[in-house]
Amino acid sequence: MKDGRDEKGGGRKKRVRFPLVIKLIGIISIIVVVSMALVTGIASWFFSEDSRARAEENTLTVSQVLAAQITGRIESTHSGTLSLLDTLRENAGNRSLERAAVSNWFDRNASVALVSVPGQKEIRNDKFFKANELDSAALQPFLESAKGLIERAKEGESLVANASPSVGIPAAALFVPYRDMGTRNALVIVFSTEEFLQMVQTDSAGINYVVGWDGGLIVHPDFDLVKMGANFSDRELVKKALESPSDNLQIRYRDVDGTRYLGAFRRLSVGALAVTSSTPTALVYRAATDVLRRNFLLSGVVLLISVLAVWFFSKSISRPVLSLVRAAHRIEEGDFELDILPETRDELGLLTESFVEMGKGLAERERVKETFGKFVNKEIAEQALKGELKLGGQRKTATIFFSDIRSFTAISERLSPEAVVEFLNEYMTRMVACIEKTGGVVDKFIGDAIMGVWGAPVSAGTPRDDALAAVRAMLMMRDELLEFNKGRGTPEKPFIHNGAGVNTGPVIAGQIGSLSRMEYTVIGDAVNLASRIEALNKPFGTDVLISEYTWDLVKDAVIAEPMPAITVKGKTAPLTIYAVVKMKGDEGPGSLSELREKLGIADPGKKIEVDKEEVKYEIVG
Structure with a gap:
């Protein structure tokens, strides 16, 4: 290469003074500093995960410890009660020994309020009732309501129920099977849960409570919930405790109030109880959040300094890029003539120059396409610009349409050539718009006549879709012609009536002609039939006629009336x-x-005259 020119192509090769890679290296160097904040974040995440693991372990440990303590206390009370009953049975009849045994036992078990074997024996701790200022009959309503539990205990179940709502103090009742001397009965022990309440009331952030077999609270730090007989069966942790096949489990869950918790439970071997322990996730991550907040504050300072440096440095990049973005929007809106100038002498500067050249090329292509599209349909124009046009055709099922203006020769003779061209252009504009709106293609103009096609070169989907689109286009033309005729009716502006014929059938669609001059069109018997059908409008006194082939496709969506059958040249069967x-x-x-009356078309009646020279058909019906 010499003097900055490309040796192979002779074109001048442009060099950049400050390559974009150099700028990116500078920016990346700053980002490396900012990445320290990311490292800090990862470290904080590991710290938070460690906090979570410790919290989960703690909740599981707490639930297991509480379960062991409560189980031990209940089993101790149960076994002690059985010993008392054995002693009373051995000293049966000796009232003094019985009273001494009961008194001594309640002195050692002051938290027990009542021991009962329904139908056989009931022992009350009077000291308990006096100490808690309770009436001696305070437990009677509770025992009456617990008959179902007693029956379940007789059948072998061990259950604990909340007695606090009845007595107003922390209390529960143990219902267990009692087998004595061949009898099947139940043993009921009502005891204070004050000791259990102290166990679950801890200074930690966790919440511990005990539930029964039905989710009802037995012990809770908030005694008011226990006193009102609250049921926690709808709590996620309690559901797991009641339904899980495992005796202990750790879970993460969202409570009914939306708060997230880390929880664990332990089912007891007695009383169908479950001890739960949970800690709000927010408290678990509080320490990690505080560390993370401080780390991010420090990283934020570094980030701010880095952002300021990058912002000042990136101005040389952002301005050209934004300019190109605005230019791209202009191209999207069809404005290809760009007036942007390169602001830098790097790759972005080269890109800007290329962008401007691209806009010029697109503008030229659009002008060619727009001009060409006025003489052929848009799809053919697009293929021509891509160099994809070639001679040949392919068989398709299409719907063909012909229309012309009634008595156009007589109208044109009364008007000046300028007036004829003016009204014909306005008429054609309205009619063509109806064809294009429904997905059709104007194949050609033949004087005042229009030939349109649906299904070639593009189709709406199926022959039926194309046929329906053609019929809709005819009806739109009818409305447009009524609008066009408003204000007309003078010799200078006569009323215009037209006729349209539609047929559906197989055609050959493609480029017809020579290599130097070709035209996209459709040919075939279906096209000839559509033309002949259009000519029937005048003798039939109609404006839109369709063949029976089109009718078979659209009859479920169109209201039409059959006309007298005809025989067409080249066809043996009437149509x-x-x-x-x-x-x-x-x-x-x-x-x-009614349609003829609206359009101003005379009813030909039964006598239909046909110009045999103009129309190659014969009416036979």
């Missing part, structure tokens, strides 16, 4: 033609006679 009234569900005339 039924249908006059389209409207789409089903649309407003407007409900019959052909």
Whole structure:
């Protein structure tokens, strides 16, 4: 390379003074400093995970310790009660020994309020009732309501129920089977849970409580909940404790109030009880959050300094990029003539220059496409610009449409050539818009006649979809013509009537002509039939006719009336033609006679005359 020129192509190769990679290296160097904050965040995350693990271990340990203490206390009371009953049975009949045994036992078990073997024996601790200022009959309603539990205990179950709502103090009742001398009975022990309440009331952030077999609270730090007989069966931790096949488990859960917890439970071997311990997740992560907050504060200072440096440094990059973004938006909106200038002498500067050149190329291509599209349909214009046009065709099922203006020759003779061109252009503009709105393609203009196609080169999906689109286009043309005729009716602006014929069938669609001059069109018998059907509008007194082939596709959506059968040149069987009234569900005339009245078309009656020279068909029906 010499003098900055490319030796192979001779074009001048542009060099950048400050490559973009150098700028990126500077930015990345600053980002490395900022990444320290990320490292701090990861370290904080590990710290928080360690805190969580310790909290989970603590909740499990607490639940297991509490379960062991409560189990031991209940089993001790149970075994002591059985010893008392054995002593009373051995000293039966000796009232003084019985009273001494009971008194001594209640002195050692002051927390027990009542021992009962229903139907056999009931022993009350009068000192307990006096100490707690309770009436001696305070437990009677509770025992009456617990008959079901007594029966379950007789059958072998061991249950603990909350007695606090009845007596107003921390209390519970143990219902266990009692087998004595061949009898099947139950043993009921009512005792104070004050000791258990002290066990669950800890200074830690965790919450500990005891529930029964049905989720009812037995012991809770908030005695008011126990006193009102609260049931925690809807709590996630309690559900797990009651349903899990495991006797102990750790879980993370969201409580009914939306608070997240780390929890654990331990089921007791007696009384169908479960001890739960939980700690709010927010408290577990508080220490980690504080550490993280301090680390992020320090990282934020570093980040702020880095951002300021990057911001000042990146101005040389952001301005050209934003300029290119605005230019891209202009291109999206169709404005290809860009007036942006390179602000830097790096890769972005080269990109800006290329962007401007690209805009010029797109503008030129759009002008060619727009100009070309006025002479052929847009799809063909697109293929021509891509160099994809070639001679040949392919078989397709299409719907073909022909229309022309009634008595156009007579109208054009009364008007000046300028007036004819003016009204014809306005008429064609309205009609073509209806074709294009429904997905059709204008194949060609033949004087005042229009030929349109649905299904080639593009299709709406199926032959039925194409046929329906063609019929909708005809009805739109009818409305447009009524609008066009408003204000007309003078010799200078006569009323315009037209006729449309539609047929659906197989065609050959493709480029017809020579390598130097070709045209996209459709040919075939279906096209000829559509043209002949269009000519039937005048003798039939109609404006839109469709063949029986089109009718078979759209009859479920279109209201039409059959016309007299015809024989067409080249066809042996008669052909039924249908006059389209409207789409089903649309407003407007409900019959052909009402439609003729609206359009101002005379009813030809039974006598239908046909110009044999103009139309190659014969009416036979």
